[in-house]
Amino acid sequence: MKRCMFFSLIVFGILVSSCASRKQASLSEQTTEIDAETRQVLEKINSAGAYEVPDLGLRKDYNYAKTAEDVEPFGHVKPYKEHFLLQMEYTGPGRAIPEPEDVNTVKIGFIGPIMSTVSVATGGKSHEEVLGIKMLQGARLAIEQANAAGGYLKRSIPFELAISNDNGLWGASGNEIIKMAYKDNVWAILGTIDGANSHIAIRVALKAEVAMMNSGDTDPTFIETNIPWVFRCISDDRQQSYLLVDYMYRKLGLKRVGIIRASNRYGRFGVREINDGSRRLGNPIILEMAYPLGTNDFSLQLERLKAENLEAIVHWGDAQEGALILNQMRRMGMDQSYFACDRCLSDEFIEIAGDNAEGVICTYPWDPTGQTAPLKQFRQDFEQRFGEQPETYAAHAYDGMNMLIWAIQAAGLNRAKIRDVLAYRSKPWDGATGDIVLSAALDDVGDVYLAKRQKGKWKFYSREDLKVPQGYIPPRDRVSRPTLAAQLP
Amino acid sequence: MKHLTSNVIILILLSLSSFCRAGDSTGASPALLSVPAPAAQKLPYVYTEWRHFTTEDGLPNDHIFAVKADSQRVWVGTENGLACIDKTTGKIRSWQEKDGLPWRVVSALDVNAKTGELWLGLFGGGLARFTGGRFDHWHQLNSGxxxxxxxxxxIENDNVWAATTAGASRYNTVTGEWTIYTEKNAPMEEIWNYGVSYNDGKVYLGIWGSGVLEFDVATESWKDYLDPDGEMEIDLYRDDGIVHVITTGVSFVEDVLWVSSYFGMCRYDGRHWRGFYAHETGLPSDFGNAVKARSATEAWFATDKGISVLADFSSDTWVTYTMDPNTHRGKAVVSQGKKVLEIVDMPRAIPHNYALWTEFDGNDVWVGTSKGLANAAGIGYYKGLKSRARHAATGREAKAAKSDGHETQEPPKRSG
Incomplete structure (x- = not known):
């Protein structure tokens, strides 16, 4: 039954794509543009055999993840070794595999939480389908537009989405990636959201040698794995946390902050940089409380937080819980500032929180109110296609899928070369979510924002808009520069 | 001072050997130079006789994930089938899905020495046993x-351990009982198991994101080994513990634990840790796909840029085998730390530099790569170091070694 549904979805997608407007097709220009630098990369990878590793010029960063000196871990000690500053190479023989003759469609994998299940990871019913379905919409729109513009141009055959459900059961995503890599024979994959599933998926992608673009998992450790096949086109919780920490302490001068978070991987890893950053800036988090997913009563956590006389509370978890916690806080007379993660910037949060949402500040990986041409066009196309405004998961999936389509158009049907053109693209991707600039770790380190609920609307502020001070970001790696301690008079 | 003197001698000898070597080394045998090594100069064994196996020889696929030597047979797990090399006849037999293999990708192999059964880890297909010409299959839906x-x-006694992407399973082949180990009953910070090995009463699991776990079979108790600094982006102190929590392989021999990771390698003798990084050792890369230890002082690391052997731990002496991508000739670089002691050019070494697995077979060694399998004959193999004639190095080879990141000068003094 499931297979039948997926097949129908795919057929429907192809049919719709053939009816797409010419205006949509014009959006695909970026996905077919091959700039001079990419041509150079292509020359080298096309001439490399199975044994050579082409010299493509590895990206080198001098600072990991744009981290300010005073929030670096063990800042007063020179580390023995620093990772993620030099781009990982793919040294295998995959570039020599010829493009197959017998393909009728160019399959790209999609893996996300789109069907409800009982989840071991969350201890109950899965909860991320609402995000996954949006992600699928964004991916589908990109595919349809590419097909409207001629599909895979070298062969004039359509792109096809091979859709898999990532149902939150730890390990399920691994099986799905294997199915896509070995049975569906996809050329690249877009997904996932859940941090645990993402890690499982990328380990499989590494062994099966297929590029994986992530557009929905903001877990900082996702990219901290040294896998040359993994990309991410959304700014992570590390970047968002750096901005929030700077805002709370350097801008507002807060001293007493508490955390309430989901008792799952998303909550645990999401607040890690907030915890560390707070401590490193001299304001350790006073109390951190975790709640089990699916609960409606947060009295245990909130009573303890209330007793700590906090100035602000940070929530990291899903929108529903975020809103319920906020409501319960206000009922308990807790009028502290309420900061939350990007998942709380949603219609669901506003619906549940109502007027309590006023004044809430969420971190956000992009500015959806921007007026750039790609974003305007995307909004218009998305609304026309789905009858609703796009949100963050759809927008990032749209960008990520377009990046994959571009890579396939440029590199042809060879997984290693698809990986190469993406990995060595030096020009920022001019996406709906803004310029996507990849670091040496192939992570999006573009601008992040704070969104404040004001007069019933979310308003988005950059660091510059709010004049949020930032610590010094050294332009040298830690191993070869003096430590903070050595700089003291 | 004594160290400095010996280094000067080595440099002079290296220069001399480059000068003396006539022509390039395109001959059929490794280039040997009859310059006697100084008495103080002891060198490790270098494998110079290599044989390759690919699909042309009968392997079902060239992408080799696992190798298991079993007396006169060598089992080979590939991305598209299982193969068996009969060492006595040289014949290769293979099995694919059409032949009853439950799933095409064979990612792990071990043999039960008591029963002779071959156990296969299938990448996305579960666990299989091959015995009497029949495959038995266990997976998520029909077993534990x-x-x-x-x-x-x-294989641990009567049990088979499977390191899976969502925990470890232990199957008692006598009672049929399954035990599952996850974060609920073992100290797994993450459950993404990668490598498993058993020796001397201890099972070791290399776990992506959770370092190494040790399971004592007698007491059924766990001990965890994590990166003490707890940070992904740095290794704060070199020898304070495991180099990184993302581990890929484990091997426990003579009470010494060896670990590979995508961030460097390390060794633990029960009291002291030692980290190994490419910038200071013979390792061609920090990206370690697997490790196999031969003793407390010798371990083989399969990396994405070649095979590196820590041939003698106490003297930090390495032998690194690579393939020239253009000529396909082999090369072994013997180094002490980064300092090159010897370069051996040979007709062939490993079939591709992306190495995924190593296996010992007596004195011989098998190496699985992403483009073929290699067998190195250990004729006259010896442990550790001994005085012997040096293999030659041409100027071209010395230059190549330097471009690989090796130095011919004294490396900076290490802090360790």
């Missing part, structure tokens, strides 16, 4: 196997 994505298999 915790996940079908199996990265490692190890």
């Amino acid at each position: 196997l915790v996940n079908d994505v199996v990265y490692g298999v190890a």
Whole structure:
């Protein structure tokens, strides 16, 4: 039954794509543009055999993840070794595999939480389908537009989405990636959201040698794995946390902050940089409380937080819980500032929180109110296609899928070369979510924002808009520069 | 001072050997130079006789994930089938899905020495046993196997361990009982198991994101080994513990634990840790796909840029085998730390520099790569170091070694 549904979805997608407007097709220009630098990369990878590793010029960063000196871990000690500053190479023989003759469609994998299940990871019913379905919409729109513009141009055959459900059961995503890599024979994959599933998926992608673009998992450790096949086109919780920490302490001068978070991987890893950053800036988090997913009563956590006389509370978890916690806080007379993660910037949060949402500040990986041409066009196309405004998961999936389509158009049907053109693209991707600039770790380190609920609307502020001070970001790696301690008079 | 003097001698000898060597080394045998090594100069064994196996020889696929030597047979797990090399006849037999193999990708292999059964870890296909010409199959839906994505298999007494992407499973082949180990009953910070090995009463699991776990079979108790600094982006102190929590392989021999990771390698003798990084050792890369230890002082690391052997731990002496991508000739670089002691040019070494597995077979060694399998004959193999004639190095080879990141000068003094 499931297979039948997926097949129908795919057929429907192809049919719709053939009816797409010419205006949509014009959006695909970026996905077919091959700039001079990419041509150079292509020359080298096309001439490399199975044994050579082409010299493509590895990206080198001098600072990991744009981290300010005073929030670096063990800042007063020179580390023995620093990772993620030099781009990982793919040294295998995959570039020599010829493009197959017998393909009728160019399959790209999609893996996300789109069907409800009982989840071991969350201890109950899965909860991320609402995000996954949006992600699928964004991916589908990109595919349809590419097909409207001629599909895979070298062969004039359509792109096809091979859709898999990532149902939150730890390990399920691994099986799905294997199915896509070995049975569906996809050329690249877009997904996932859940941090645990993402890690499982990328380990499989590494062994099966297929590029994986992530557009929905903001877990900082996702990219901290040294896998040359993994990309991410959304700014992570590390970047968002750096901005929030700077805002709370350097801008507002807060001293007493508490955390309430989901008792799952998303909550645990999401607040890690907030915890560390707070401590490193001299304001350790006073109390951190975790709640089990699916609960409606947060009295245990909130009573303890209330007793700590906090100035602000940070929530990291899903929108529903975020809103319920906020409501319960206000009922308990807790009028502290309420900061939350990007998942709380949603219609669901506003619906549940109502007027309590006023004044809430969420971190956000992009500015959806921007007026750039790609974003305007995307909004218009998305609304026309789905009858609703796009949100963050759809927008990032749209960008990520377009990046994959571009890579396939440029590199042809060879997984290693698809990986190469993406990995060595030096020009920022001019996406709906803004310029996507990849670091040496192939992570999006573009601008992040704070969104404040004001007069019933979310308003988005950059660091510059709010004049949020930032610590010094050294332009040298830690191993070869003096430590903070050595700089003291 | 004594150290400095010996280094000067080595440099002079290296220069001399480059000068004396006539022509390039395109001959059929390794280039040997009859310059006697100084008495103080002891060198490790270098494998110079290599044989390659590919699909042309009968392997079902060239992408080799696992190798298991079993007396006169060598089992080979590939991305598209299982193969068996009969060492006495040289014949290769293979099995694919059409032949009853439950799933095409064979990612791990081990042999039960008591029963002779071959156990296969299938990448996305669960666990299989091959015996009497028949495959038996266990997976998530018909057994206690915790996940079908199996990265490692190890036989421990009557039990089979499977390192899967969502925990470890232990199957008692006598009672049929399954035990699942996850974060609920073992100290797994993450459950993404990668490598598993058993020796001397201890099972070791290399876990992506959770370092190494040690399971004492007698007491059924766990001990965890984590990166003490707890940070992903740095290794704060070199020898304070495991180099990184994302581990890929484990090997426990003579009470010494060896670990590979994508961030460097390390060794633990029960009291002291030692980290190994490419910038200071013979390792061609920090990206370690697997490790196999031969003793407390010798371990083989399969990396994405070649095979590196820590041939003698106490003297930090390495032998690194690579393939020239243009000529396909082989090269072994013997180094002490980064300082090159010897370069050996040979007709062939490993069939591709992306190495995924190593296996010992007496004095011989098998190496699985992403483009073929290699067998190195250990004729006259010896442990550690001994005085012997040096293999020659041409100027071209010395230059190549330098471009690989090796130095011919004294490396900076290490802090360790």
